[in-house]
Amino acid sequence: MEYVEVARAETERGELVLRERREDGAPGALELRANGVFVMDTVETSTELALADAALAVVEQPREVLVGGLGLGFTMHQVLADSRVERCSVIEIEPVLAEWMRDGTIPHGPALLADERARLVVADVADAVAEAPDASYDLVLLDVDNGPEQLVHATNEALYRAPFLREVQRSLRPGGVLVVWSAEASRDLERALTEVFGGSETVAHDVRLQERDEQYWLHLARVASAG
Structure with missing residues (x-):
């Protein structure tokens, strides 16, 4: 296995690297790493697709969707595949990652962003949610960690605590849903979601990741429907 660096950048939060895995010199998967830690690649995308599908399935009319975290764009792609979605706002804190998506460094990026329903915003998701008017979204999907x-x-810890979750609740329309993707079931997050929303659901999802069987988790919480 050979790794070929495609792009590298130093940001306020550390180092981002986009690299390509090759076997026998043939072009292969793109892989994104942050501060040396594997984030995602273009081969195992089932986790991103599951995040989108699970949220879309529990909302009758997901017209306005917010996705926290761009990654390599697969969650956004799956959201936009749903014809009910009128706008998908993706919030990404790293300007360089957004630029790689826009300029084709991530090859599928320009085609994704050509969808007129896609809106890529460079911002901290906590700020974006805090600035959103009340009842802005039908879905909020968090996939930043x-x-x-x-x-x-480390600063992302605040995204899983009650003060931020209250801002998410405020930004959701009646019947709206928050979905948080996690590599582990989190009792602390369950308690925080229950405190804010009055209840939560934790759903296991089996995936095959780099030739290993893994189990990931979706944490869901819903705003009560009107009436």
Whole structure:
């Protein structure tokens, strides 16, 4: 296995690297790493697709969707595949990652962003949610880490605590849903979601990741429907 660096950048939060895995010199999967930690690649995308599908399945009319975390764009792609979605706003804190998506460094990026329903915003997701008007979204999907126990950046810990979750609740329409993707089931997150939303659901999802059987988790919480 050979790794060929495609792009590298130093950001306020550390180092981002986009590299290609090759066997026998043939072009292969793109892989994104943050501060040396594997984030995702273009081969095993079932986790991103599951995040989108699980959320879309529990909302009758997911017209306005917010995705926290761009990654390599697969969650956004799956959201936009649903014809009910009128707008998908993706919030990404790293300007360089957004630029790689826009300029084709991530080859499938320009085609994804050509969808007129896609809106890529460079911002901290906490700020974006706090600035959103009340009842802005039908869905909020958080995929900025591998869950509260596996943070990409230490400051992301606040995203799994009650103050931020209250801002998410405020930004959701009646019947709206928050879905958080996690590599582990988190009792602390379950308690925080229950405190804010009055209840939560934790759903296991089996995936095949780099020739290993893994189990990931979706944490869901819903705003009560009107009436």
